[in-house]
Amino acid sequence: MADSTNGTSFASLFTCYQVLCHTPLTDRDELIREMVRALGPALEHGEVDDVVQAVLEREAQLPSVMAPGIALPHARLRGLSRLVVAVATSGKGVRFSDEDDGLARLIILVLAPHDSPAAYLQAVASLARILKTPGSADTVAELDTAEGVWRFFERGGLVLADYVCAGDIMRDEFISVRSDDTCEKAIDLFARHQLADLPVIDAQGKLVGLVTADALLRVCLPDYILWMEDLSPIINFEPFAEFLRNEGKTWLADIMSDDYVMVDEKAPAIEVAKGMCKRGVRQVLVVRGEELVGVIAIEDFIARVLRE
């Protein structure tokens, strides 16, 4: 069933009673328990302990620090029929991860129905649009009352996105190479990061191609060598030796392919799945205009859409 969120404002997902303003709690688990309790009847038939357990399990997989000072603990619950939210602000901060920016002053608990893959992502996508502004966590955390916090979101006019965009689920930190890099660099990156594909960009960040590990192999083992049943001429990787001698002067522009799947960051995320299925690729490149802004690997897609 499609999620209908047309025009749903984020502020309508919670009330002032679900805002814990300046919480004195500094322990993450205790805070989450308090936030779940604050949800009260909004939990429908969910037991507090079970919900807390689900949120902490998700948190154990990957800390939910979304931006400096902001944490978005979340879980998908069976039996829940709609998205519910609780908000907490903390003067001292609550540690959500061991990283330097792991201390959260604004904590937003999002609980989504288990069978609604888009709900949580839609909420996160909407929040990201205002909370990624530097200092926004501090702004909210310094508000004095629960009503003030609720009004912040209400006044912000934050509306749940109609659908999740490619840009919402992409990984915006990725490894890329330049077309004037050599194969040597690409091999180093493939080996070090265990990648299968490397997007190729030009000096302006424009996407110009894709280098695959398969393409590198095929440079060494073209069709006419693979036809042979007898492997004795290549048993000691002879074609690879020649390639290694020349890797420093073989430009990636010479082996990169223009056969890749790319989507605009504003395109519905389902386009990503379509591209992966129809073209049989494991990674989709996300562009803004012609500039490469992110990548979505099939593993990320499954994790975000089916588990987060």
Place this chain on the structure above:
Amino acid sequence: MSSVHKEGMGLRQVLMRGALSLLLSGGVALLAYNADYTLPQILSCAVFTMTVLATLLFWEFRLAVAFLGIATLFGCNVLTLDRFVESCELPVILFLAGMMVIVGALKELGFFSWIIELIVSRRRMTGLAFSLIVMVLSALLACAVDEVTSIVFVCALVFQVCDTLRVPPTPFLIMAVMATNIGSAGTMIGNPGGLLISHRAGFTFEDFLVWAFPVMVACLVSAVGVLLLWFRRDIRALSDALEERRKQKLDLGPLVKVPYHRGLVIFVVTLGVIAFHHRAESLLGLEQNTLLMTAPLAIAGVLMVWRRERAKHYIEVEVDWWELLYFMMLFAKAGALEHTGVAARIATDFASTFETVPELLLPVIIGVSAIGSAFVDNVVFVAAFVPVVRELSSTPLWWALLLGACLGGNVTLIGSAANIIAVGVLEKRHRRGIDFMEWLKVGVVVGLVTCLVAWIALSQMADRMPEHPAHPHDGWGAWPAEDGRSEADH
């Protein structure tokens, strides 16, 4: 037009094309009825037309349509089991199966890898040299093995060089395909159409070397001239890219020590036996073409014993049973055209039309077969026209049919199996095909020039050509079909 050969046709498209096929086949049947053809003649015409249309409109279903057509002919008593066995050209089919096994073994033994390495390793390659090598190699390989094998291996060479140099492969693929189609007229093993002609006209390999090969060479030279001129900018771009690569001291591909000797020996022995089959048959007192047809089977058998762990692979993967079964059905339907007397009637019409100017028959046969095979696979056209030419009993017309069908295959990108394979490989590799019109422009020029050359060459040689028996072997699809009447009519 390339969508004709793509999978995944919509229901509406299937219905429309199906209706068109039925309409055209029905139209042919109506024409035959109006021309006072008998019922078996009308049926064989309609079924053959349907088979031809299936190759054009339902490429992936063409075998299914061929099966249904044969079943219709059986059901209507136009074809009997005995006639089917006689007319499906089993020797030709077995020859092709044997050659496919040999080609599969040659590939695994590194023979084709060695040829490509020889070219890739050339130090002073230029765009012009590469274009000439591609065209000559395509033509010679088509002569020595067959057009499909030739284009598969030459495509690999073109992609290796063009992809390495980052230049568009399309012009060089077109050159390779056109040279392959021309080369396939050079010997009887160049394409199944040539094999069928040799079988039905009683030509030996040496006959092909004497009468077809020189004409093929003349056509190739003229086509090379046209293609070098047509693609001069692309050739220049390739030269520049080669020069750039040379400056960087980079090869065009990895070079390894290919163990080619065993493959070369097998290739030479196979070609030798085929080339001298006629002399050996005379020496051994064997029936004509016996050795020719059985040699590939014998060599394939030896290879399958030697490489017994690969024997099943050769038979199951290397032999293209889909094509072979299609050819069997096609030949049987052409046989039905012959034994019902359709071929004789068409031949009589041809003869009476050109009674006063018989010298026109040569260009007409070249022209008709070229135009016909521009739109349907040349084997289909040869199969349809073999019975007609047999009835006309004139040796030069056999060569005209062979050359017209092979040269006409260059006109459109659906004209022959080689064209379709090359476009398919390009689509698979680069996700883009060749525009129908882009091909047609150069195809028409090359087709016209080569057909003209073939006509001039054949008309010069016609007087010196010996008469060949039209019915070389009793029982090889030769039915009495005199005066336009057939056994079925009696």
